[in-house]
Amino acid sequence: MSIDVAETEQGYVLCVGLSLEACGEVARLVKDQAVVVAAADTDGARALLASDRPRHGAPEPRGEVARPPTLTLIQRGPLRVDLAVREVSIAGRLLHLSQREFDLLAALASEIERVWSFAELTSRVWNTGYLGAPDVVTSAVKRLRKRLEPGTGLEIASVRGIGYRLMVPA
Known part of the structure; x- marks a missing residue:
């Protein structure tokens, strides 16, 4: 160049x-x-x-960026995310995820039903600033949705124009 x-x-x-x-x-x-x-x-x-x-x-990311949780185990209904060993299981069945998919699910599971903006997820999962294009986050969410087993009640809900949140059965 x-x-x-x-x-x-x-x-x-x-x-x-x-x-x-x-x-x-x-x-x-x-x-x-x-x-x-x-x-x-x-x-x-x-x-x-x-x-x-x-x-x-x-x-700079828009809004306040959430910091990684200090806990090492996240249990949300049938979902179990072990941050120490980077394992995810749903109803006792181990789920194999890529690094990004794991980090994305861990972020969403850290505060269920909270709406995570594209900027917050970009900062937290990709460790980079958000440039206004949500495509990377959207693609990762699509891949993660395919990995979540139907019938578990777990859902990554879209909040149009804002971002995503994890919905967990009561």
Whole structure:
């Protein structure tokens, strides 16, 4: 990748739809020659460009970000999440999950029926700032929903435009 920026002016590099890791790589390549601005999509880029000046650094998640629980075992109805050994079981049957699926379910189970925003889940599960595109979270939720066995009463409910919450039978 070759980036030329005039030495008399500090330029901007606009990264649209890239992960924060990719934006960080661009920032490393341009060093002091330009400010790197990250936007989730073209609408976000237009909003950033229309503002007085772009924000520097990683975007801050909207709202307060929940911190990981200090407990090591979460029991919610038939769901058991053992954080110490990273195992999940439903009604005694072990459920095999990927790292992200486990972290997502652990976050949702830590406070059942609480609505978790896309920004909170992105920060907690992916350890990165939220850029306004919920696709990564939505895809992970779809995969996790497929793994949850029907008939257990466990449901990951969508809260349109906000995020998700875990519903557990009483």
